[in-house]
Amino acid sequence: MTDHPPGPPDHESPPDLISPPDPESPPDLGDVPELQDIALTCRRLAELGWSEATGGNLSLRLDGGRFAGRAATTATPTDLPVEVPRLAGRYLLITGSGTRARDIAVDPGAGVGLYRVCEDARSYVWLAGNDHPTSELPSHLAIHDVLERVRPAHTAVVHTHPARLIALTHLPEMRDARTLSDTLLAMQSEARLHLPEGIGYQGFHPPGSLEMGLDSARHLQRRPVLLWHMHGALASGAGPAGALDLLEVVDKAADIYWTLRSSGVAPTGLDEADLRASLSRYGKLDRYLAAFTDDPTDTGAR
Numbered sequence: 001m002t003d004h005p006p007g008p009p010d011h012e013s014p015p016d017l018i019s020p021p022d023p024e025s026p027p028d029l030g031d032v033p034e035l036q037d038i039a040l041t042c043r044r045l046a047e048l049g050w051s052e053a054t055g056g057n058l059s060l061r062l063d064g065g066r067f068a069g070r071a072a073t074t075a076t077p078t079d080l081p082v083e084v085p086r087l088a089g090r091y092l093l094i095t096g097s098g099t100r101a102r103d104i105a106v107d108p109g110a111g112v113g114l115y116r117v118c119e120d121a122r123s124y125v126w127l128a129g130n131d132h133p134t135s136e137l138p139s140h141l142a143i144h145d146v147l148e149r150v151r152p153a154h155t156a157v158v159h160t161h162p163a164r165l166i167a168l169t170h171l172p173e174m175r176d177a178r179t180l181s182d183t184l185l186a187m188q189s190e191a192r193l194h195l196p197e198g199i200g201y202q203g204f205h206p207p208g209s210l211e212m213g214l215d216s217a218r219h220l221q222r223r224p225v226l227l228w229h230m231h232g233a234l235a236s237g238a239g240p241a242g243a244l245d246l247l248e249v250v251d252k253a254a255d256i257y258w259t260l261r262s263s264g265v266a267p268t269g270l271d272e273a274d275l276r277a278s279l280s281r282y283g284k285l286d287r288y289l290a291a292f293t294d295d296p297t298d299t300g301a302r
């Protein structure tokens with residue numbers, strides 16, 4: 001016996017409640033929980049004031065298994081200016097051209113698009129959501145192709161404009177990855193634990209250019225955070241929040257650096273012995289010591 005009133009026989013249930021998704025229908029962004037991860041990170045970027053106007057962009061690569069059989073699209077493939085062999089058949093969420101971080105935080109489905117890289121690894125198709133990707137889509141794909149090889153857990157790429165980090169690139173002495181890394185990551189005792197390989201520095205490229213993206217992909221092979229000359233920062237991470245974590249670590253260090261300089265104090269940072277003791281405790285000393293070996297941007301012995 002049951003107290004429940006008798007319901008309609010199964011065969012009378014509304015078909016739209018029991019039917020599985022049409023296997024030929026394109027993916028619905030509502031089925032992609034990572035969209036909320038992007039929204040939360042965009043909210044934080046807006047709160048921090050790092051993505052003024054429509055500045056910055058963000059992408060997240062996804063495994064394709066969940067969309068198997070649901071990738072139907074009538075969109076014409078768009079050719080890529082680069083080959084991304086490790087991404088053939090993979091999916092990418094990426095922010096749209098001209099979108100604001102603060103708007104994506106509220107309505108990510110309007111500002112973020114879902115794309116699939118074609119099997120030829122030289123073209124892509126739009127599947128759902130925003131269909132006007134940032135002009136830097138080829139650059140993002142080139143970076144994701146490298147990440148898939150060197151740090152596959154880093155599924156997200158975030159580009160933004162933190163003022164304190166851009167200000168650092170105005171200092172000639174900071175236009176060098178080793179000096180930048182050793183100065184900035186000595187400002188706080190946990191900073192280097194997050195980034196034992198340090199921070200990259202990249203000279204000027206015209207904003208949005210493919211050469212900027214390809215150069216960034218080269219730099220990100222070694223270090224997950226990169227400062228662009230008088231432009232902004234780029235980071236890879238385990239999801240959008242992971243990339244943002246690294247950027248916030250570097251920005252905190254820059255905050256301390258600029259506070260000291262503004263007070264007339266020359267920042268000296270952690271003693272080398274203390275830094276090495278911290279890294280050793282967490283098993284990261286070897287990564288620190290090897291960070292600039294065989295690196296063409298290296299400028300001297302540690």
Ligand SMILES: [Zn+2]
Binds near residue numbers: 056159160161231232
């Ligand atoms: Zn930018």
